[in-house]
Structure formats: C-alpha cells, structure tokens
C-alpha cells in the first residue's frame with residue numbers, strides 16, 4: 001500500500017548511517033563503548049540514576065517483573081487498553097495480570113480508583129502505561145502504592161521525554177521500561193531501556209540481562225577478568241553496539257521531535273474541534289508535557305469504525321487502533337478464568353478509538369488534509385451505518 005500520509009515515519013539521516021558504519025569498522029559488535037555511552041546519555045536525559053539497555057521493551061518489562069521477584073499467584077494490576085506485552089510480561093513470571101479500567105473519554109490512562117477496586121491481598125505491583133505519551137496520574141498512583149506497599153513498573157514505551165507534575169516519566173516507579181521499536185518516538189529498529197533509581201535493582205537487572213553472569217565479555221577483553229560466576233537465572237536480553245550507536249543519534253533528536261509532535265497535536269485538536277466537533281479528542285486538556293507519541297480520537301457512538309477506516313484508506317490515509325483491549329483476546333479469555341467485569345470504559349472506548357497519522361516530518365497542511373479525510377469518512381461511515389440500521393428495521397432508504 002502506497003499511503004499518501006502514513007501513520008508514522010522515522011527520522012533517519014546520514015548521522016545514523018555514519019554512526020552505524022563507524023561501529024562496523026571498529027568490529028566490536030556487542031556490549032562495548034556504544035552501549036555504555038547510550039546508557040549514560042539516556043540516564044542523563046531522563047535524570048535517572050541508572051539506565052540499562054536491552055533488546056526490546058518486552059524484555060525490559062519481563063526483567064522488571066523478575067527483578068521485583070514476582071512469583072506464581074502474585075497479582076499485578078495493569079490496564080487492558082495497552083499493547084499486549086504489558087500483560088504478557090507479568091504472565092512470564094507466573095504472576096497474574098489483573099485489569100483495571102481507564103479513566104474515561106478524556107483520559108485513556110489507567111484509573112487510580114479502578115486500581116484500588118482491584119486490589120486483593122495478593123496484589124504485589126501496578127504496571128502503568130503512559131498512553132500515547134500522556135502521563136498517568138503518578139502522584140495519586142504512587143501515594144496509593146505507598147499506602148498498600150506495592151511496587152510500580154512504568155511501561156514508558158510511548159513516553160521518553162514526557163513529564164507530569166514537574167517530574168520525568170521514568171522516575172516515578174521502581175523501574176521504568178522504554179521501547180525503541182521502529183514506530184516509537186526514537187528507534188533502534190528493535191531496542192529497549194530500563195531506568196531505575198535503585199542501585200540494588202540496577203545491579204540485578206544488569207546481571208539478569210546477561211545470563212546471570214557476574215562479568216562480561218567486555219571486561220574480559222579489557223583484561224579486567226578471566227572467569228565469571230552465574231548467580232541468578234538470567235537471560236540474553238542484550239542490545240548490540242550497532243543499535244546502541246543508532247540510539248545515541250536518535251536520542252539527540254528526541255527533544256526537538258517531541259516538541260514538533262506536540263505542535264502537530266495542537267494543530268490537530270483545533271482543526272478537529274472546528275471541523276468535526278462530534279469526534280472526541282482525548283488528552284486535549286491533559287496536564288504535564290507529553291511526548292505526543294499518538295494522535296488518538298474517539299468516533300461518535302454508532303459510527304462503524306471499520307467503514308470509517310476503509311474510507312480513510314481509500315483516501316490514502318493510514319490509521320490504526322490503540323488498542324484492541326487485552327482482556328478480549330483469546331489467550332486472555334482462556335487464562336485465569338478470564339476477566340470481564342469492571343472494564344466498561346475500556347470496552348466502550350476500545351471500540352471507538354482510531355489513531356490518526358502523527359510524525360515530526362508532517363506539515364500543518366497534512367494535518368488539515370487528514371482532518372478533511374476524517375470529515376469525509378465520517379459522512380461515509382455514518383451514512384452506511386444509518387442504511388444498515390434502516391435495513392434491519394425494514395425502513396426504506398429513500399427516506400434518508
């Protein structure tokens with residue numbers, strides 16, 4: 001499909017090519033200086049004490065669950081309106097993800113009240129997702145966690161550079177997980193990062209990332225060590241030097257690209273408000289500073305979303321859904337007797353959400369074009385829907 005306006009686009013240039021080719025000519029391809037530098041620079045950007053680079057954010061989330069000692073039977077409260085990896089990572093440890101509802105139409109993040117409603121004596125942690133880069137209410141969630149003695153994992157896959165209440169995302173929970181997958185705000189193709197303020201957790205995460213081993217190839221190469229012990233059941237979740245080098249260049253561009261994304265989001269909101277006010281605009285009044293990873297909108301109830309998206313496609317505009325709620329997937333309906341109740345807002349909004357194109361190289365004119373297409377698609381989807389209803393009720397089409 002040759003999209004006129006794709007959902008996302010990567011900002012890659014000669015700087016990235018140069019950085020990668022330098023790594024290749026140096027011939028040291030994993031766990032070397034690039035990885036160390038990338039971790040230091042990312043930690044400095046967030047203001048975190050430690051940053052640990054890994055192969056992807058799913059691995060980061062898994063390591064977070066392992067490092068927090070989650071065990072079979074433990075419960076972790078997670079949102080259902082997120083990418084499946086948030087909940088899968090909990091299940092890898094044998095712990096049970098328990099889904100909490102979102103706040104509502106204007107804030108698609110996990111609701112602190114719903115977290116509280118889902119607490120049981122087995123609840124050990126909460127894994128929060130900063131949807132689209134718009135931070136959760138961390139002040140309230142951290143206070144609740146403190147009272148109930150729960151750990152917090154931040155799934156910050158969308159949110160490098162986001163802030164709330166004057167504090168960066170990635171500094172609120174015990175551990176935060178960032179993604180550098182190819183459609184995220186900064187990318188290494190596949191890649192991820194953990195941040196933590198806790199020295200003990202940082203050391204454990206480093207060991208778990210590399211087979212549970214106490215020394216690394218790089219230390220042995222530098223003559224710092226000859227052998228090693230294995231002190232934990234670890235994994236191979238390492239990033240490589242090529243991707244670390246890519247990440248360092250991408251990190252330099254992140255703040256400016258996030259700022260451009262915020263400008264475009266503002267342009268979308270004002271254009272949508274004037275041309276299609278019936279389409280709802282989550283997060284428009286959200287506090288804090290967003291990385292503006294996504295541009296979600298909610299279609300009016302009764303509009304056929306598939307027809308809407310088909311019409312957008314016919315106009316050359318790629319759209320997506322963030323997300324089909326996790327509790328509705330077969331694997332989750334079958335596991336742990338399947339949770340259904342208490343997720344009414346997730347079910348409602350999960351069925352109406354559509355994500356519009358957003359990437360730093362977009363122009364205001366393209367934003368305008370997308371909104372024009374939304375207007376057309378709404379006409380098509382609304383009308384078709386009306387026709388379908390009338391067919392069902394036996395009413396004549398000639399009366400439209």
Ligand SMILES: *Cc1c(COP(=O)(O)O)cnc(C)c1O
Pocket residue numbers: 056057058059082083085086129155157158178179180181190191192
């Ligand atoms: C992308 C994403 C992940 C997984 O990231 P990977 O780096 O692809 O493993 C996890 N959670 C959320 C919310 C995501 O958007």
